[in-house]
Structure formats: C-alpha cells, structure tokens
Amino acid sequence: xxxxxxxxxxxxxxxxxxxxxxxxxxxxxxxxxxxxxxxxxxxxxxxxxxxxxxxxxxxxxxxxxxxxxxxxxxxxxxxxxxxxxxxxxxxxxxxxxxxxxxxxxxxxxxxxxxxxx
Amino acid sequence: xxxxxxxxxxxxxxxxxxxxxxxxxxxxxxxxxxxxxxxxxxxxxxxxxxxxxxxxxxxxxxxxxxxxxxxxxxxxxxxxxxxxxxxxxxxxxxxxxxxxxxxxxxxxx
Numbered sequence: 001x002x003x004x005x006x007x008x009x010x011x012x013x014x015x016x017x018x019x020x021x022x023x024x025x026x027x028x029x030x031x032x033x034x035x036x037x038x039x040x041x042x043x044x045x046x047x048x049x050x051x052x053x054x055x056x057x058x059x060x061x062x063x064x065x066x067x068x069x070x071x072x073x074x075x076x077x078x079x080x081x082x083x084x085x086x087x088x089x090x091x092x093x094x095x096x097x098x099x100x101x102x103x104x105x106x107x108x109x110x111x112x113x114x115x116x117x
Numbered sequence: 118x119x120x121x122x123x124x125x126x127x128x129x130x131x132x133x134x135x136x137x138x139x140x141x142x143x144x145x146x147x148x149x150x151x152x153x154x155x156x157x158x159x160x161x162x163x164x165x166x167x168x169x170x171x172x173x174x175x176x177x178x179x180x181x182x183x184x185x186x187x188x189x190x191x192x193x194x195x196x197x198x199x200x201x202x203x204x205x206x207x208x209x210x211x212x213x214x215x216x217x218x219x220x221x222x223x224x225x226x
Contacts, residue, residue, distance in 0.1 A: 046214065
C-alpha cells in the first residue's frame, strides 16, 4: 500500500512554455501533498504544501505565480511550471500523507525530470 | 527552520561490511523518516521513526529524541544497498520535512 505516482516521468519543453506535472495517491486519500525539487547531487528542497480544497502554501523564495499548485481532489495534486526557463530544469518530486495537521509518514512519488531548452 | 546534519557525507563499503549513518537535528522533531534514493531518483521509505528502535531485515534505526539524533545501521551490506540515504525531520503540525544533505553509499563487490 501507500503508492504515489507521478506523470510524466520526464519532460522536455521549450523556454516560455508551461508544463503540468500530476501527482496521484493510488491507494489512500492524500489530504496533504508536498512538492519538492532536487538539483543534481543535492538534497530535496520543499517548495510548497497543498491541502485538498484549499490554496497551497509556498516556502520562502518560491514564486507562487510561477509554480501553480492545484489539489482538486483527495488523490490528485498538480504542479504547473509556467513560462518555464532553463533554470527551472530540475527533478520535481511530490509526496503525500493522510491527515492535514497530523503527523503521519509521507510517501514519495518517483519524480519528474524537467528539462527546459 | 531546523538544521539537519548527516554524516558521513560519503561511505565506501566492501560487500558484507556493516556501517552506521548518523543524523543530527538542531531542534526536537515530531516526525523523522529515513529514505534510500535509488539511481533512478525514487525515494524508498526505510523507516518512520520519531523515537525508539526499529528493524527491517538487514537495516535498523534508532532515534534518541531527547538528544536529537537518529542512527541508521546497515548490516552485511550488499551492492544493492548503494545509493543516497537521506534522513528528514519535521517540527510543525503539517509534517513538513526538512532533509539532510544525504550520505552517498557505494558498496563494492
């Protein structure tokens, strides 16, 4: 149990276009989902926290107008990178857990590798 | 936010050897998890261990919450244990995880 999927696994897009990444919890209801990004040889950095039916909260330094997050259902959150630029190229990973303000184990998706040319 | 320090940063092991990875936190955490990131980038959950000791096969983990550290033990290492090991902790009620820099483990045959 506790499987999280992401789609697509990898995407190449041209500078100035937008890219949408989906994160789904396959066998549990994910009240809360998190989005991280990871640069090569570095650790994961939290970008934002999203709760079903409410606006995402973004970490300091993350542009909310650039990284649009929608958590429309208990099993789906989407991250849209708008007007992508080469510096947005990175590995994006989502995680999910049940419960909002409760401390539960998080489960991670396999990640999406974004390359902006 | 909290600071998470992992040591050592790199570890080279011969197959069959045992090792200990450490994670120190600058503040008390209410959630602590250990992960193994495989070569394709997938984070595999190893332990959810805010306190106490757990074992799963050749892996075990101990968290001493009062002293703000956690240890991951790998026994009889195998080449498939290679990869990056991360610990992460949370201090807020949402459970937002702060990751350490990771330990790169290479197990040689």
